Amino acid sequence: MDDNEDKLRRRQTVARILADRGDALVVTGLGSPTYDCAAAGDHPLNFYLWGAMGSAVTVGLGLALAQPRRRVLVLTGDGELLMGLGALATVAARKPDNLAIVVIDNEHYGETGMQRTHTHAGVDLAGIARACGFREATTVRRANELNDTARLLYKAQGPVLVDIKVSATRDPLVLPPWDGPFLKTRFRQALLGAKTAA
Amino acid sequence: MTTPTVDEIDSDKGKIGRAPVGLNWPQQVFQKLREAEIRQVVYVPDAGHARLIELCHAASDMKTTVLTTEEEGVGILAGAWLGGERGVLLMQSSGVGNCINALSLARVCRFPLVMIVTMRGQWGEINPWQVPMGQITGDNLRLAGAVVYEVWEQESAASAVEAAMRIAFNGGFTAAVLLSQRMLGTKLFKDSSHGR
Numbered sequence: 165m166d167d168n169e170d171k172l173r174r175r176q177t178v179a180r181i182l183a184d185r186g187d188a189l190v191v192t193g194l195g196s197p198t199y200d201c202a203a204a205g206d207h208p209l210n211f212y213l214w215g216a217m218g219s220a221v222t223v224g225l226g227l228a229l230a231q232p233r234r235r236v237l238v239l240t241g242d243g244e245l246l247m248g249l250g251a252l253a254t255v256a257a258r259k260p261d262n263l264a265i266v267v268i269d270n271e272h273y274g275e276t277g278m279q280r281t282h283t284h285a286g287v288d289l290a291g292i293a294r295a296c297g298f299r300e301a302t303t304v305r306r307a308n309e310l311n312d313t314a315r316l317l318y319k320a321q322g323p324v325l326v327d328i329k330v331s332a333t334r335d336p337l338v339l340p341p342w343d344g345p346f347l348k349t350r351f352r353q354a355l356l357g358a359k360t361a362a
Numbered sequence: 363m364t365t366p367t368v369d370e371i372d373s374d375k376g377k378i379g380r381a382p383v384g385l386n387w388p389q390q391v392f393q394k395l396r397e398a399e400i401r402q403v404v405y406v407p408d409a410g411h412a413r414l415i416e417l418c419h420a421a422s423d424m425k426t427t428v429l430t431t432e433e434e435g436v437g438i439l440a441g442a443w444l445g446g447e448r449g450v451l452l453m454q455s456s457g458v459g460n461c462i463n464a465l466s467l468a469r470v471c472r473f474p475l476v477m478i479v480t481m482r483g484q485w486g487e488i489n490p491w492q493v494p495m496g497q498i499t500g501d502n503l504r505l506a507g508a509v510v511y512e513v514w515e516q517e518s519a520a521s522a523v524e525a526a527m528r529i530a531f532n533g534g535f536t537a538a539v540l541l542s543q544r545m546l547g548t549k550l551f552k553d554s555s556h557g558r
Contacts, residue, residue, distance in 0.1 A: 191441070211444060216467035219437035223467075226441025226449070229402060229425050250430030251437075258427055344471030345534070348444065356446045 171331035172307060174268050178239065179204040181266060184314045185237065189227055189355065193220035193240025195275045197268050201239055202340035208354035214342045218248030221265060225255050228263035228322075231355070235262050235318055242269040242283045242327075249292065255323050256297035264317040264324040265293075270332040278332060293325035300324040387545075388413035390520035391478070392421075395450060398527045401425060402442045402449030404435040410480030410546040411452045432457030433464035440473045448531060450476045455483060455499040455540070456492065465506040465536060472534030476526050477508070478541065485543035488550065500540060508536040516545050 178200035182190070190210045192198040197220075198212045211227075213220055224238035245252075245267055255263060271284035283289060293301035300320045304313050304327070313326050341347055352360045391414055395403070403418040404427045405411065418424045429435050435451035442449045453461075458479060468475040482489075483496020503510050509529055511522040519541060526537035 222437025230445025
């Protein structure tokens with residue numbers, strides 16, 4: 165946390181990315197990415213994970229396969245992604261062209277006392293995604309790269325992974341709903357229609 | 363339906379305890395998946411599932427996804443349901459332990475989750491490494507909130523899968539069908555195939 169001043173701020177970064185979401189479907193990983201997404205504005209087509217650590221990418225994959233004409237954006241953290249690294253291989257083998265993953269990478273476990281994650285030790289998530297076979301995978305560090313990042317996440321042929329390095333800050337808690345059946349049914353009704361079964 | 367040979371049902375040779383051949387249970391289970399409009403089939407392979415997996419791969423209306431670990435399937439099927447599609451998760455009993463925390467996603471959100479599990483470490487298992495997980499598979503699933511159907515005869519496989527799908531998709535439950543080693547045959551390690 166030595167050079168925090170020079171780094172991107174997670175809240176502003178997430179808000180910038182979500183500003184261009186259009187009709188994209190958004191899945192968030194537990195912890196700060198869920199709060200960042202809520203801070204940018206709750207939305208019925210946000211599905212927030214509050215647990216099942218390591219599952220954000222796989223939920224996004226199943227959704228992307230079921231909805232091939234919609235963009236699916238998975239918004240998660242470095243710790244959450246590291247718990248399910250194999251999912252990157254599964255995504256790459258399946259190659260859904262409508263799936264994009266953005267990692268808000270602060271190199272720390274923000275929920276548990278800011279212990280360092282493997283990305284702090286140099287583990288390169290974009291490099292892993294590239295080696296798995298993602299069509300696009302890159303690391304972003306500067307604000308002037310965010311316009312291109314948003315274009316990549318919403319327009320490029322997937323699967324896409326962008327690892328965005330951000331400062332390890334504790335931002336004000338903005339808590340979205342955590343009632344699972346509510347989030348599920350709200351999402352399905354917004355996507356599939358009001359008569360959809362729960 | 364012509365009567366299949368043992369090899370057609372399961373190419374994994376060197377097994378004991380198989381029920382009398384005469385039923386093509388993988389085809390029957392596959393037919394139930396079809397009738398239930400299953401669109402996503404996700405799996406970590408097992409010899410006992412080999413024929414069913416082949417049938418699903420060959421079905422143009424089913425998307426098959428191979429997993430690196432079984433818990434990925436819990437997430438993928440939750441996402442599929444969010445997107446309006448039904449799926450099933452195929453695995454061996456050792457994979458159930460890999461799923462435990464992920465199962466909280468299905469339970470807390472009441473996502474339908476259908477797991478078809480081929481058993482190891484159970485009926486006449488000779489690999490001791492399979493026994494610890496195989497012996498607690500059903501209890502683990504029940505503790506995690508699953509409705510569990512144990513199948514001992516080939517004749518019951520398709521109806522158990524049908525029942526599991528009905529309870530899962532109508533009620534938002536996790537339902538697991540355990541296909542026993544007595545039904546599938548027990549691996550004897552006498553040929554070139556090496557299952558884990």
